[in-house]
Amino acid sequence: MxxxxxxxxxxxxxxxxxxxxxxxxxxxxxxxxxxxxxxxxxTSGYGVDPNDVLKYFQADKDYERHGDLIIVKDIPLRSICEHHLLPFFGYVHIAYVPNDKIVGFSKFARLVDVFSRRLQIQERLTENIADFIYRKLTPKGVMVVMEAYHTCTIVRGVKEPMYMITRSAKGTLSDEISRIEALTLMGLGKGRIFADTAYR
Ligand SMILES: [Zn+2]
The missing domain is CATH 1.10.286.10 (GTP cyclohydrolase I, N-terminal domain)
Structure with missing residues (x-):
């Protein structure tokens, strides 16, 4: 069979x-x-190599001189919690300060998809994405913030929608000031998913 x-x-x-x-x-x-x-x-992410989806391009000299923080917000997230085999869903926000490699919007969405189409816990998923970007793009810094609702807390256990925010920061974005700046620009902590989706 x-x-x-x-x-x-x-x-x-x-x-x-x-x-x-x-x-x-x-x-x-x-x-x-x-x-x-x-x-x-x-679980389609197991069969995909993240190296094949995160294609970057070389920044030109002008960008290298003036370029600074880039933030890609509101990348949709859908994954499966490995403790209960139930979905968790929300958004991922990625901030990075490039060295010489730049990525198009849609590539980050593809990368998030590869790592989330597997059994995950939110903390590790956040780390997987930050770590991969840090190694592959060798940026000056990267920060990944993930906000998600876990259906395993809605349909069982406490039976309340639990909203979790996780963060992984590396390089220059792991210092306090840069981290606060990036978080402010991401505009988090407003329970936005709650207003945006099924709970409206
Ligand atoms: Zn769970």
Whole structure:
């Protein structure tokens, strides 16, 4: 049996074990749908090398002289918490002070996607992204801030939407003043996701 068929089988078995009838009309196609979702969407990041998505270009001399802090805000985030296999979602904001390598907007979104389409915890995901950018672009500094709601706190446990902000800073952006400046420009801490999405 190939991997896809095995996952389908496991989902069918799970349905049985929770007291359901996998052969009833509403559930007949569920194992197929769930297997497709897990293998092709939620964990598709395992099969992608982040080096292939973060293409950069060399900054010209003019930029090198005048360039300073660059902030890319509101990159959508969707990932799966490894403790409960439930989604967490929100936004990622990336600040960096380039040396000579610059990245287009969409590349950061692709990079976030590669690391978030895996089982994660928010703290490690934030670190993964900051660390990769720091090594690949060798900027003077980088800071990644992530704000997310964890559905595992909404549907179980405390049953309240818990909002978490994590940060990873490296190089020049890890000093106090630069960090405060970048955070201010990112304009965080307003519970924006709450206003923006399902909870409106
Ligand atoms: Zn969780």
């Amino acid at each position: 190939d991997k896809f068929e095995r996952v389908k089988e496991i989902v069918r078995e799970l349905l049985e074990l929770i007291g359901e009838d996998p052969s009833r009309e509403g559930l007949v196609d569920t194992p197929d749908r769930v297997a497709r979702m897990w293998l092709h969407e939620l």
